[in-house]
Amino acid sequence: MTVKTESWGSRVGLILAMAGNAVGLGNFLRFPVQAVQNGGGAFIIPYLVCFLIMGIPLLFIEWSSGRYGGKFGNHSTPYILDSMAKGRIWKYIGVFGIFTNIAVAAYYTYIESWTMSYVFHSLIGTFEGMTQMEVANFFSTYVDVGISTTGIPYEAVIFYILCLAINIYILSRGLEGIEKVAKIGMPLLILFGVILAVRGLTLGASGQSEAFPDANAWEGLNFLWTPQFDSLANPKVWLAAAGQIFFTLSVGMGTIHCYAAYVRSKDDIALNAVSAGFMNEFVEVVLGSSIVIPIAAGYLGLDWVLENAGFGMAFQTMPFLFQQWGPTLAALAGLFWFGLLFFAGITSSLAMGTPWMGFMKDEFNWGKIKGAVTFGLLTLLMGLPCVFFFQEGVFDEYDYWAGTVSLVIFALLETIVFSWVFGINKGWKEINEGSDITIPSIYKFIIKYVTPLMLLLVFLGSLITPLDNDWIASFNSFTTGNGWLLDNSSIIKQLTQAGLKEQISLATDAASISVLENRIFYSNMARVQLIALFLVIVLIIYVSYRKRRREGRATL
Amino acid sequence: MNSIAIFIMVSAMGSVTTATIYFFYKVLTAPPKPEPDSYSDNDETPKE
Numbered sequence: 172m173t174v175k176t177e178s179w180g181s182r183v184g185l186i187l188a189m190a191g192n193a194v195g196l197g198n199f200l201r202f203p204v205q206a207v208q209n210g211g212g213a214f215i216i217p218y219l220v221c222f223l224i225m226g227i228p229l230l231f232i233e234w235s236s237g238r239y240g241g242k243f244g245n246h247s248t249p250y251i252l253d254s255m256a257k258g259r260i261w262k263y264i265g266v267f268g269i270f271t272n273i274a275v276a277a278y279y280t281y282i283e284s285w286t287m288s289y290v291f292h293s294l295i296g297t298f299e300g301m302t303q304m305e306v307a308n309f310f311s312t313y314v315d316v317g318i319s320t321t322g323i324p325y326e327a328v329i330f331y332i333l334c335l336a337i338n339i340y341i342l343s344r345g346l347e348g349i350e351k352v353a354k355i356g357m358p359l360l361i362l363f364g365v366i367l368a369v370r371g372l373t374l375g376a377s378g379q380s381e382a383f384p385d386a387n388a389w390e391g392l393n394f395l396w397t398p399q400f401d402s403l404a405n406p407k408v409w410l411a412a413a414g415q416i417f418f419t420l421s422v423g424m425g426t427i428h429c430y431a432a433y434v435r436s437k438d439d440i441a442l443n444a445v446s447a448g449f450m451n452e453f454v455e456v457v458l459g460s461s462i463v464i465p466i467a468a469g470y471l472g473l474d475w476v477l478e479n480a481g482f483g484m485a486f487q488t489m490p491f492l493f494q495q496w497g498p499t500l501a502a503l504a505g506l507f508w509f510g511l512l513f514f515a516g517i518t519s520s521l522a523m524g525t526p527w528m529g530f531m532k533d534e535f536n537w538g539k540i541k542g543a544v545t546f547g548l549l550t551l552l553m554g555l556p557c558v559f560f561f562q563e564g565v566f567d568e569y570d571y572w573a574g575t576v577s578l579v580i581f582a583l584l585e586t587i588v589f590s591w592v593f594g595i596n597k598g599w600k601e602i603n604e605g606s607d608i609t610i611p612s613i614y615k616f617i618i619k620y621v622t623p624l625m626l627l628l629v630f631l632g633s634l635i636t637p638l639d640n641d642w643i644a645s646f647n648s649f650t651t652g653n654g655w656l657l658d659n660s661s662i663i664k665q666l667t668q669a670g671l672k673e674q675i676s677l678a679t680d681a682a683s684i685s686v687l688e689n690r691i692f693y694s695n696m697a698r699v700q701l702i703a704l705f706l707v708i709v710l711i712i713y714v715s716y717r718k719r720r721r722e723g724r725a726t727l
Numbered sequence: 728m729n730s731i732a733i734f735i736m737v738s739a740m741g742s743v744t745t746a747t748i749y750f751f752y753k754v755l756t757a758p759p760k761p762e763p764d765s766y767s768d769n770d771e772t773p774k775e
Binding site: 178179180181182183184185186211212215219389392393395396397398433434435437438439442443445446449450452453456457460605607608 | 731746767
């Protein structure tokens with residue numbers, strides 16, 4: 172057993188760091204949109220069911236795997252998995268637990284830098300007097316790095332590098348730095364969120380205008396929470412709920428393993444996992460549903476929300492809505508909104524740095540500063556194409572392959588390793604060791620059978636997403652011998668870039684065709700970069716394995 | 728808002744908030760494990 176040179180300061184600090192890792196921009200932007208698109212109030216039923224049968228078990232699996240690996244001095248997924256099962260292959264599955272974090276951090280810190288920049292712009296009154304269209308255009312101008320909104324050349328790049336530098340500095344302070352940020356950031360995030368949620372819940376019809384005479388915040392809430400029970404029979408809704416639970420908890424990334432690897436065997440992980448998981452749910456269900464949709468419906472009306480609900484609302488709509496509260500309150504609301512998004516972002520991006528740092532420390536004895544700086548450089552190297560070619564689709568490509576597909580693949584594999592290779596009996600014992608709560612024994616069955624099955628369904632659902640996401644029509648088409656028509660959002664169609672190719676075939680003017688062909692080029696470039704990063708990490712793991720063999724530390 | 732929407736919203740938010748407070752309260756009131764534990768703030772001598 173290895174002597175622990177680093178440790179968490181307190182249990183509350185660890186839980187806040189774990190909750191901060193889970194709470195991200197998706198809690199405020201993805202969840203309400205998913206709910207609106209999938210049956211309103213009825214979405215919450217599959218959502219909470221998936222939280223109990225997939226989310227909580229995955230948290231148990233990742234916390235206990237991490238703590239188990241930590242016993243042997245392993246703080247990142249390659250050797251955490253290696254310590255759980257005999258065989259050389261497992262550590263290479265763990266590549267995902269480093270790869271995903273660097274690739275996601277590359278574009279995630281870019282979004283984080285937007286929130287920093289928007290706090291700045293809110294405070295200096297940039298959005299004062301702007302129309303909704305002007306606010307929306309401001310965002311497009313901002314992400315076009317050639318144009319400056321402040322006079323600072325390459326403003327978006329500078330904010331990105333500044334944001335990355337803040338992350339590197341905090342990471343270089345180790346767990347102590349991360350814990351300190353979580354202890355400040357999470358309470359502030361909740362405070363800002365509560366202030367804005369109270370406004371969203373009490374706005375009512377006071378935001379009506381000549382342009383939007385029917386605007387009403389309660390209509391937004393009504394739509395969000397009125398159940399359409401027939402949607403419960405639609406597989407699309409269940410897959411969307413499972414997907415949302417999956418992404419909101421930050422499982423399948425390797426960050427939870429890394430944080431938990433610093434917990435000793437006799438200390439609880441079960442209550443910690445449940446507590447951090449529910450903290451994330453509070454931010455998502457209570458705060459996330461009470462801000463964007465009701466405030467937007469309160470000023471722009473429900474019809475506008477239904478047409479425009481999406482990620483872009485955070486930056487392209489909210490600053491305009493805040494302006495309706497007068498300059499001082501608008502500046503404060505901008506500070507609260509983008510401040511809470513910033514804290515949601517940074518507590519997650521810091522977590523993404525720890526698997527790389529933990530791995531390099533374990534295998535090559537790198538210090539915190541060296542680990543943090545190299546993580547920052549790798550992230551910058553991967554991230555700059557995202558910044559410069561944002562509008563050409565590099566960002567979306569990273570988000571799809573690293574931030575979506577990789578997570579599902581890794582979570583599925585690690586669940587199989589935990590339940591079937593490591594063995595559910597050993598796994599169950601590991602989860603319960605030192606536990607401060609009694610876990611219902613039904614979870615042993617759920618972890619072994621239900622969770623892997625759910626993950627398999629989520630993966631297959633993404634692999635062969637039917638045309639227009641209409642599972643029932645596709646199933647009927649398949650059983651009547653007409654084949655399974657794939658949607659362009661399915662993994663198979665994404666691999667072949669079918670959507671872009673289809674757009675090219677439909678385009679009539681040369682300019683549009685050229686833009687689309689450019690997107691294919693940049694999309695391929697992004698894929699090459701992701702594959703290169705993956706292979707580099709595989710190589711580093713192979714080198715570390717050779718080193719372990721020389722030192723007589725290799726498990727096989 | 729219609730009454731069923733209010734019911735669903737209050738039930739969902741209420742149950743999630745109650746569970747969050749309950750589990751966090753359990754964390755705060757759980758008896759500490761004997762030293763050496765995983766946390767350095769309660770150590771008599773600070774760790775490296």
